[in-house]
Amino acid sequence: MTTNEMFSSEKYATRGVSERVPLDIQLALWSILDKRKQRGDTLDSMQVFELIVELVDGEPLQVVRNRQEQPPHEETIYLDVSEPVDGITLWVIDSGEYCTMLFPNEY
Template sequence: MGNKATFSGDRYATRGIADRIEPAIQMALWRAIEVRKARGDELDYLQVFELSVEMVDGEPLQKVLNRQEQPEHRESFYVDGVQEPIGGVTIWVIDSETYCTMLFPDEY
């Protein structure tokens, strides 16, 4: 498998993701990949998303750092509509060339 990924196959989330990560966050991570594809970014087959909580005007916001190794890329964004922001969580999205899977690193 080369480093260049398309993230165009069927999309799956592990049971761990489905149980612990609310749909608004899951959709935002998939959308972030789509935005980067539309921009023409070269995507590594492994996209890493680090979730944290940032307080803004006394309100907790869901912050996400998206990073990859090849080519190196780091980009942060906020997710609207999250009922309970979570922090200290890392999520991987892997493109196997046949399908794409969202999972926790310890589920690999």
């Protein structure tokens, strides 16, 4: 599977993710992967997203750290969302048939 084909099949989120992570954040994470593909990044089939809240001028801002193992990649993205979440790690895995967003303990 080429990088442009990765994360292009049907996308799913587990029930746990659907219950704990607001939809706008879920959509933003999928969008981050789409933008990386458009940039020509080589994507690993497992992406790790760490969600952290930082206060900027007294306002909560969603911080997303996206990383992968092969090839090594790490970047930080700031999102303006209505309900930021803190201390959550998500995995997005492309199995080839479908893509799943899940918590590490759901693997």
